[in-house]
Amino acid sequence: MRYHFNAMGVTHLSTKTSRGTPSPKTKKTFYITTPIYYPSDKLHIGHAYTTVAADAIARYKRFKGFDVRFLTGTDEHGQKIERRAKEAGKTPQQFVDEIVAGIKDLWSLLRISYDDFIRTTERRHIEVVQDVFEKILKKGDIYKSEYEGWYCVPCETFWLERQLEDGKCPNPDCRRPVELVREESYFFKLSKYQDKLIRYIEENPDFIKPASRRNEMLNFCKSGLEDLCVSRTTFNWGIPVPGDPKHVVYVWFDALTNYISALGYGRDGEEFRKYWPADLHLVGKEIMRFHTIIWPIILMALDLPLPKQVFGHGWLVLEGGKMSKSKGNVIDPVVLVDKYGVDAVRYFLLREVPFGSDGYYSEEALKGRINSDLANDLGNLLHRSLGLVERYWDGRVPTPQAGDTSMADYAREVVKKYEEAMDGFLLSDALTTVFSLVTRCNKYLDEEAPWAKMPRGEEAAASTVLYNVLESVRIVAGLLVPFLVETPEAIWTQLGIDESPRGKRWEEVVAWGGLKPSTRTRKAGPLFPRIEIRTQDAHPSTEGGAGEAGSELIDIERFKELDLRVAKVTAAEAVSGSKKLLKLQLDVGDGIGQRQVVAGIAKHYKPEDLVGKYVVLVANLKPAVLKGIRSEGMILAASHGEDCLRLLTVDGEIPPGSGIS
Numbered sequence: 117m118r119y120h121f122n123a124m125g126v127t128h129l130s131t132k133t134s135r136g137t138p139s140p141k142t143k144k145t146f147y148i149t150t151p152i153y154y155p156s157d158k159l160h161i162g163h164a165y166t167t168v169a170a171d172a173i174a175r176y177k178r179f180k181g182f183d184v185r186f187l188t189g190t191d192e193h194g195q196k197i198e199r200r201a202k203e204a205g206k207t208p209q210q211f212v213d214e215i216v217a218g219i220k221d222l223w224s225l226l227r228i229s230y231d232d233f234i235r236t237t238e239r240r241h242i243e244v245v246q247d248v249f250e251k252i253l254k255k256g257d258i259y260k261s262e263y264e265g266w267y268c269v270p271c272e273t274f275w276l277e278r279q280l281e282d283g284k285c286p287n288p289d290c291r292r293p294v295e296l297v298r299e300e301s302y303f304f305k306l307s308k309y310q311d312k313l314i315r316y317i318e319e320n321p322d323f324i325k326p327a328s329r330r331n332e333m334l335n336f337c338k339s340g341l342e343d344l345c346v347s348r349t350t351f352n353w354g355i356p357v358p359g360d361p362k363h364v365v366y367v368w369f370d371a372l373t374n375y376i377s378a379l380g381y382g383r384d385g386e387e388f389r390k391y392w393p394a395d396l397h398l399v400g401k402e403i404m405r406f407h408t409i410i411w412p413i414i415l416m417a418l419d420l421p422l423p424k425q426v427f428g429h430g431w432l433v434l435e436g437g438k439m440s441k442s443k444g445n446v447i448d449p450v451v452l453v454d455k456y457g458v459d460a461v462r463y464f465l466l467r468e469v470p471f472g473s474d475g476y477y478s479e480e481a482l483k484g485r486i487n488s489d490l491a492n493d494l495g496n497l498l499h500r501s502l503g504l505v506e507r508y509w510d511g512r513v514p515t516p517q518a519g520d521t522s523m524a525d526y527a528r529e530v531v532k533k534y535e536e537a538m539d540g541f542l543l544s545d546a547l548t549t550v551f552s553l554v555t556r557c558n559k560y561l562d563e564e565a566p567w568a569k570m571p572r573g574e575e576a577a578a579s580t581v582l583y584n585v586l587e588s589v590r591i592v593a594g595l596l597v598p599f600l601v602e603t604p605e606a607i608w609t610q611l612g613i614d615e616s617p618r619g620k621r622w623e624e625v626v627a628w629g630g631l632k633p634s635t636r637t638r639k640a641g642p643l644f645p646r647i648e649i650r651t652q653d654a655h656p657s658t659e660g661g662a663g664e665a666g667s668e669l670i671d672i673e674r675f676k677e678l679d680l681r682v683a684k685v686t687a688a689e690a691v692s693g694s695k696k697l698l699k700l701q702l703d704v705g706d707g708i709g710q711r712q713v714v715a716g717i718a719k720h721y722k723p724e725d726l727v728g729k730y731v732v733l734v735a736n737l738k739p740a741v742l743k744g745i746r747s748e749g750m751i752l753a754a755s756h757g758e759d760c761l762r763l764l765t766v767d768g769e770i771p772p773g774s775g776i777s
């Protein structure tokens with residue numbers, strides 16, 4: 117299919133309002149874009165990575181009070197799509213319409229908060245591309261000539277003979293055969309702008325990030341830019357060149373223009389004036405060249421300001437290399453969200469890979485993150501602190517006393533570091549910082565052991581500890597707002613806060629002291645249920661079904677989940693009304709402190725025989741209540757039938773709290 121012109125030819129667009137520097141901005145704006153996706157296949161988890169990252173940044177900026185414009189969309193023209201449609205027995209338009217609908221569904225599943233979705237087959241885009249092409253043509257920076265060279269259809273990229281690798285596409289991830297193209301073409305004078313672009317990159321160190329990609333692009337420019345072929349005549353599925361409709365505009369020239377066509381460049385100009393230049397183009401590293409060389413030169417030719425930053429993130433790869441349909445190793449994000457939930461998938465994508473570098477994807481790593489960070493560290497912290505509130509403070513947030521500011525100071529430091537990371541778009545660093553606060557809280561709770569303070573009558577100190585932990589958790593939920601879409605609300609609800617942190621002012625959410633003492637808490641089920649990691653999952657190549665002996669084995673990682681500690685019995689007494697139970701007080705060293713455990717050993721040990729013994733405690737067992745007495749862990753014993761039971765002890769003295777492995 118080819119776009120038809122009306123009798124008047126190309127629609128001419130008003131440009132009066134769109135030239136030059138936009139008018140001064142009254143409110144802080146933030147314009148962020150993702151690449152526009154090829155609707156040629158179903159999108160995989162690698163594609164989702166770019167968009168989830170952009171979404172987290174957009175949400176953060178909104179939280180900080182910016183007027184955000186977040187754009188994504190689809191790149192629907194070109195030879196690749198035309199061929200795929202033909203193979204599928206569809207017209208290109210039918211073909212892309214179906215896939216685009218699926219892409220939009222995926223973005224709503226992942227809760228991508230885009231403000232606009234541009235399709236390059238929309239009239240609003242086509243008109244702007246034709247206008248841009250014509251303007252540059254009139255200026256003399258596009259000229260007609262003859263192209264003879266190589267073209268890679270899967271990459272939609274022109275290559276010079278000397279760039280090919282063994283006669284094939286030099287893109288290390290493609291290496292497919294290239295096609296010889298000889299046709300009349302329009303060329304864009306990249307060479308004319310080479311020095312200007314080099315100067316610009318050198319004078320604006322933030323324009324290309326991370327720095328390694330900046331050097332790569334600078335070297336590329338310095339090696340000499342060739343004029344770029346910007347039209348094709350051997351297929352139809354594209355935007356016709358104005359006044360010469362046997363040519364269609366080169367798909368990258370067409371696609372890059374989306375960043376301004378979506379703002380109505382050359383039309384009423386309102387949004388364009390407000391949001392251009394873009395604050396951030398977020399793209400994968402393999403398309404940096406298009407975004408930091410071709411796109412800036414198009415903008416220079418139009419006398420428009422350049423985007424403030426192009427950030428090239430790394431790839432999410434599998435052990436066998438990059439995901440691709442041809443390798444048959446694509447991971448479907450829909451399946452993962454279905455299995456693990458949207459927040460777990462979003463968390464994993466943004467936490468696992470240092471933003472900017474490549475990172476490995478595996479389902480084991482995803483499960484590991486869910487279990488260790490979300491279920492154990494965060495979920496358990498909330499659960500056990502609310503458990504203590506229920507047990508000792510009648511389910512109400514305790515009132516802190518002045519004095520212990522250690523957690524408040526720590527939280528303030530975390531907020532500062534988090535802001536620095538987020539402002540540099542270092543998403544995984546920001547999450548690491550948030551979870552350092554979670555870890556600190558768990559440690560603080562263990563060290564301060566409010567459950568031991570209460571029986572000693574140190575209620576004021578215990579209240580302060582609990583308040584500090586709950587307040588830190590409230591702030592943690594706030595800091596997770598850009599990343600997770602359900603969990604921050606769930607945490608605030610359990611803390612008894614009726615509002616959502618989303619939509620509240622940033623300053624208010626992160627300021628220490630937001631949680632009101634006496635608030636009635638609402639402890640609920642775990643935030644993230646632990647995922648069973650079966651041996652077969654960890655070793656997918658292991659043969660054998662679930663019924664075989666091998667499947668009973670656990671791996672070392674699973675064993676390490678047990679926190680086994682040496683504990684010294686400091687007191688023991690019978691539990692009234694029970695013939696089986698003894699109540700023990702244990703010293704578990706400086707790290708964990710005192711623990712009270714109820715053990716079913718009364719038939720085998722007298723209380724006085726136990727004091728001074730070194731026993732083995734499972735320290736990370738969920739607390740339980742036996743005969744109305746709280747038991748914080750379990751001591752291990754060997755048993756043989758009903759009558760024979762022997763406690764596990766250690767062979768000689770060792771400091772209480774020592775780990776057992």
Ligand code: ME8
Nearest residue numbers: 151152153154162163166191371372399400431432
């Ligand atoms: O390049 N890991 O579209 P696209 C991380 N239409 N990111 C990945 C990835 C992976 N395994 N696989 C893909 C295009 N991506 C053009 C863009 S913009 C004017 C035109 C990222 O659908 C990739 O790096 O091939 C890119 O940023 C995005 O998905 C879209 O890729």
